[in-house]
Amino acid sequence: MKSLSIKDIAVKANVSITTVSFIINGKAKEKSISEAVIEKVKKIIEESGYKPNQIARSLRTGNSNIIGLIIEDISNSFFSRIARLIEDKAYKRGYKIIYSSTENNIDKAKELINLFKSRKVDAYIISPIKGIEEDVQMLLDDGNPVIFFDRNLPDVKTSYVGADHFNASYQSIQSFIDQGKKNIALVTTDINVAQITERHDGYKKALEDNGIVYDDSLVLKIHFNQEENETIAQIKSLLAHKKVDAVLFVTNYLAISGLKALKQIDKKIGDDFAIIAYDDHEAFELHTPRISAIQQPLEEIAEAIIKLILNRLSSKGKLPAEELIIPTRLVLRD
Amino acid sequence: MKSLSIKDIAVKANVSITTVSFIINGKAKEKSISEAVIEKVKKIIEESGYKPNQIARSLRTGNSNIIGLIIEDISNSFFSRIARLIEDKAYKRGYKIIYSSTENNIDKAKELINLFKSRKVDAYIISPIKGIEEDVQMLLDDGNPVIFFDRNLPDVKTSYVGADHFNASYQSIQSFIDQGKKNIALVTTDINVAQITERHDGYKKALEDNGIVYDDSLVLKIHFNQEENETIAQIKSLLAHKKVDAVLFVTNYLAISGLKALKQIDKKIGDDFAIIAYDDHEAFELHTPRISAIQQPLEEIAEAIIKLILNRLSSKGKLPAEELIIPTRLVLRD
DNA sequence: TGGTTAGCCTAAAACGATTTAGCGAATCAA
DNA sequence: TTGATTCGCTAAATCGTTTTAGGCTAACCA
CATH class of the missing domain: 1.10.260.40 (lambda repressor-like DNA-binding domains)
Structure with a gap:
């Protein structure tokens, strides 16, 4: 047939x-x-x-009405929710989205870029990782619209949409301090992207501004791809060896590992011990006690991304790179 | 350039x-x-x-090395985790996956099928909804491999991979009864797919086999697309008006709404009140007390899907439809 | 010697659309 | 009446591949 x-x-x-x-x-x-x-x-x-036949059409016209979305991991709820929102919004404007995960693997990211390139997607939305600068630069040189989100690569000049990571961190720490906390730990990862370092910087600055000396031994850098059990063990070790009365977790999956660690050592969250997680998660609302979190405004981020893309797509000439920093919301619970 | x-x-x-x-x-x-x-x-x-240029290549050869994945909602963790696993496995075999969500909307599902069709994907993996039978039948008539997963459409004869929903339900109820529970409620949805009705049937059968009379007023059917607050209110109402000592939630998001309801009315899970959720969720492990859940073996399901697809792709002739029912695991916690 | 065969390579059709250039007839202006 | 313009439509080139059918030379065989 x-x-x-x-x-x-x-x-x-x-x-x-x-x-x-x-x-x-x-x-x-x-x-x-x-x-x-x-x-x-x-x-x-x-x-x-x-x-x-869209293939024939693409071959002839050189475009596809498809936008490629490259993210770290679709099974992470932050990304899957953003993906869903972007998909919705793009769909309403006649674009389809195809997406794929890099798993923080440079080679896979490069392959994905090539896959999308050879499929002639009209634009790229990328949550980038270090090491793909050249590939992205080539896309830009070829005149493709590329929008970074969540993370930025300082060496590549293209539009970026992301939350105000620095201030989010700063505010969280400030709120700890306002509650009278003194020994504030940071659990972060060793992936070297702007978004993570900004969160780290916000932590430092808030301490400084409040006259608290930054103590490197209170900062735990978790290796990105390691087993969760290892992470839990490291967190337990931090809590065992250091006097800590508050912890900021730099991602929600780290916070979840942290909660598991607390459960194992039976340490309770309460007046003398507080935590905040970066990125909200369904589990936090449900947890007893409920867990405070920094919410990124997903809807706004998605909307901003789509707007930027569509602008670029409709105006032939190259537009200057824009940076949209969107404020976050600190939700203090219980 | x-x-x-x-x-x-x-x-x-x-x-x-x-x-x-x-x-x-x-x-x-x-x-x-x-x-x-x-x-x-x-x-x-x-x-x-x-x-x-893959587009030219596809135009000429008629295939794309791309598999289309159509799911209900990528922001649901069951689907996003399955998607991630399928993506991984397909990738290793030289196939790429593109996916998109239907949001349980028949028109969107049809459009997605058309999108994928016009992009000449080599195969379709679909978590189907009622109302797309004809469209799927056309795909099959054209000789496209189509695999259903999670849900099945009885009127369409194609391969299917899914968990053993009936037995999962049956076992959960049996375990309640073994714990001495008598008034067991079911919170389910009104979407009319085999997977949901099987879960319902398992509930009924287990009651019957234990000489408990099925009571329709203990079964709460939640309307699919409704606001969460409404759902929570309905669950509270059920618990207020009926003597209930155990609840089986037919999906994890219903269980989460249920937990929120319990929190609001300050009802504790313990010896005299138990719940089980269908599909595990990160929040359940973390919850105090931890929540029992039926785990679907995601890895196995993904593997089975990919195997079926690849078989179909490599053998020219049509293979008979296969049904793979994969046993679930009841994880009793606390 | 002449016919086959093998080895190495290529011309051109095909996939299914979009788009440019232009044709013939009808209408219009002067 | 004539030249220009508009109307209604189409032939053919084009996008970048794959694939069929076959050309040319040199070697081989009887």
């Missing part, structure tokens, strides 16, 4: 392929096709259920 | 396009191209960074 081609329609309607193409693409008026022919062809298309 | 085409390579190497194509596709030996030419062309390809 071969699917229909434009030629089949043309034959059935007894007109040329060109005419059918004009009608399909809404250029009938402009090309002065008679009302009668338009009607006839439309009817035949309708009845036969003909759908243009 | 136009990207290179096979023609550019041919010109540079001073051979024909055909020769280059043979070499790219590993048919050089078979077509008896001399070692010298192979070397030369490969070197030029290497140096120039030439990548074949």
